[in-house]
């Protein structure tokens with residue numbers, strides 16, 4: 001068809017004429033007269049009549065909205081300035097003190113009555129410590145909470161949260177002696193939520209109230225024994241599982257701190273963030289100690305990052321708030337901790353002291369701030385300085401027996417506080433300051449009311465605008481909707497793009513670019529999660545899987561280090577099955593912060609003002625896309641194969657009993673000493689405190705008792721896959737109770753499954769494992785030394801058992817049920833109290849297996865025993881020598 005022959009088309013022709021135009025076109029091409037064209041014409045005809053006045057009204061409303069928005073922006077600027085002044089007046093580092101009420105048990109147990117104890121709130125900012133002999137000491141804080149509700153505490157915290165939306169970095173700590181209520185303050189309970197859930201809620205509420213677009217991301221980590229651990233990534237539970245990439249702290253050229261490999265998930269509402277928070281809490285390391293049955297053994301740190309795209313007046317485009325539940329300071333003398341618990345306590349105390357030093361140096365405006373003294377202060381470096389808001393909640397116990405710890409905590413807080421205030425503030429100055437604070441608070445409230453009023457107006461106008469738009473000519477409708485889509489801030493796209501990937505994980509770390517160098521060069525790498533880092537340095541791997549064998553408490557302790565890192569060999573999937581749609585940054589040095597995003601950018605993820613939400617909503621409706629994809633849900637779906645950790649309520653899970661002092665062997669009890677040591681049939685469950693019966697069994701065996709590790713349902717499946725079947729039979733059935741305990745009582749719980757008390761070896765890719773009874777040990781746990789007497793004891797005991805078997809059965813049928821029972825009943829000992837495994841030990845144990853099969857076990861053991869007894873080891877012969885002999 002000749003174009004020139006077509007009827008002239010008037011571009012401004014009204015939409016209702018379009019139908020006729022199409023028909024006239026059809027005159028030239030009659031075969032185009034399809035049903036489709038007819039239906040298009042009908043749809044067009046059915047459109048509402050154009051309203052000439054609609055366009056006029058539409059532009060009027062738009063102008064009104066624009067002027068109101070301008071007013072709100074001005075109010076925002078004013079409010080921001082007032083809030084800044086207010087916080088400056090209050091101090092950038094503020095210290096609150098919260099006194100834990102006496103628990104019911106403490107009251108019943110003859111504790112001090114509330115308010116009658118040695119710690120008394122004098123008024124809302126003074127605390128009186130009664131030291132006896134009519135002596136008392138007064139401490140002054142920004143606020144003192146004595147018997148205050150969570151609401152009361154949060155109302156004081158709230159201004160800091162508001163300043164976060166203005167672009168300030170902030171940091172809120174809960175500090176104090178173990179068991180004084182730090183976790184209660186930060187996490188709270190379902191009935192009375194703590195600061196973390198309230199902060200998240202406030203942030204979202206404020207973000208929605210503001211007329212800016214915010215992108216909020218959530219991360220959670222813990223510092224356990226000086227190592228950073230991502231709490232949103234379950235730890236590897238099987239030795240074959242890829243280990244989560246280790247986190248490292250990096251400084252960007254502007255002095256900002258980035259934590260490489262830390263997962264950061266976009267959250268679009270309070271519920272999503274809360275879901276992640278609960279997930280993280282379940283993975284946190286807790287344990288039972290003398291002072292607290294669910295004591296936090298690490299510093300738990302929640303980071304909420306806020307990016308605002310369209311507010312150049314904000315302090316920073318991206319800022320963050322850290323909410324930190326510090327591990328409890330503790331005195332070893334009091335907690336009687338030892339072993340792992342002692343290490344944890346020591347690590348916590350060291351980092352708390354480093355934190356105190358940093359804050360002190362900041363307050364004194366010293367040139368050198370000792371950030372590098374601990375991971376805690378390194379992570380918080382950019383959130384602790386001048387330009388950040390810091391709030392420390394010091395927790396104290398009202399109990400008299402905690403007086404020492406209370407004084408320590410209060411002195412720590414006073415050190416922070418008093419330095420800040422400098423010379424003693426005069427009464428007049430204080431009154432003046434307080435009046436100014438009140439004045440500012442009032443002004444802020446007025447502005448907020450006005451803002452709220454305008455917001456409602458804008459909301460109504462926006463609704464009206466949408467209705468009016470429908471009456472506009474089609475071209476204008478398209479134009480106005482195009483306008484709204486153009487308002488998607490480019491920085492948001494950049495944010496999504498900034499998710500870095502993994503390139504060349506094969507390249508050694510030292511050869512890879514750092515954040516700083518990448519930022520300078522401006523390079524970015526992309527990759528997929530499939531190539532995520534597989535291994536950590538051995539030193540770090542060892543940390544998560546080591547099972548030192550000391551005594552039963554220690555074994556329990558180690559199982560309970562983390563809710564997520566219970567054991568190697570358990571079927572805990574961390575190999576994330578990645579959805580193609582997910583972009584995920586990878587390796588330790590190739591990425592900045594891992595942010596889980598979808599390539600299909602879902603605008604609902606950006607918390608924004610109602611106007612934008614509406615626009616986005618209408619855009620979505622136009623596209624016919626009704627499915628809201630949640631990134632948090634996707635994150636959880638990535639981890640759907642993880643065993644449920646929600647079964648046991650996070651902090652209610654009793655993970656171990658109080659470490660007991662080591663048992664000494666009784667020199668007189670030769671028989672028991674000979675039988676020494678590992679009681680494989682003990683019925684003490686690591687999840688329960690030992691019963692009297694358990695303790696009795698421990699006593700009668702006169703030795704260290706290493707309790708069985710009950711295998712939960714979640715773990716049962718994995719056992720087969722990860723451990724070699726017990727060649728001596730009985731691996732699949734619960735082993736009988738030990739001779740000292742009543743089996744019917746200890747094994748009647750069918751939900752608990754006990755592995756057999758036999759020595760097994762397991763080789764896997766990463767390391768060798770030995771399974772001794774119910775205990776699995778990895779080769780890299782093994783110490784370099786093993787005492788001859790210990791090995792001798794092991795072998796002598798095994799020899800004795802074999803002799804018993806021979807006598808009883810007349811052959812070497814080691815798989816016979818009777819011999820198995822005999823073994824189990826005699827409760828043979830494999831390891832002494834301080835036994836450390838080593839390659840030698842492993843080799844000997846491995847050789848046991850092969851030798852038994854050849855029927856020469858008894859003779860060979862006698863050989864080895866004799867040699868060991870003679871102290872050949874001390875003469876420098878290594879395990880190869882013995883291995884050769886045995887073979």
Ligand SMILES: Nc1ncnc2c1ncn2[C@@H]1O[C@H](COP(=O)(O)OP(=O)(O)OP(=O)(O)O)[C@@H](O)[C@H]1O
Pocket residue numbers: 099100101176177178179180181182183184185292294295296297326327328329395
């Ligand atoms: N203000 C409070 N009101 C009611 N109960 C409280 C309060 N503070 C603490 N508790 C209770 O005291 C117990 C110990 O508190 P919590 O676990 O929070 O201590 P913690 O300081 O976090 O200890 P740790 O440092 O060992 O983790 C909990 O049972 C908690 O519910």
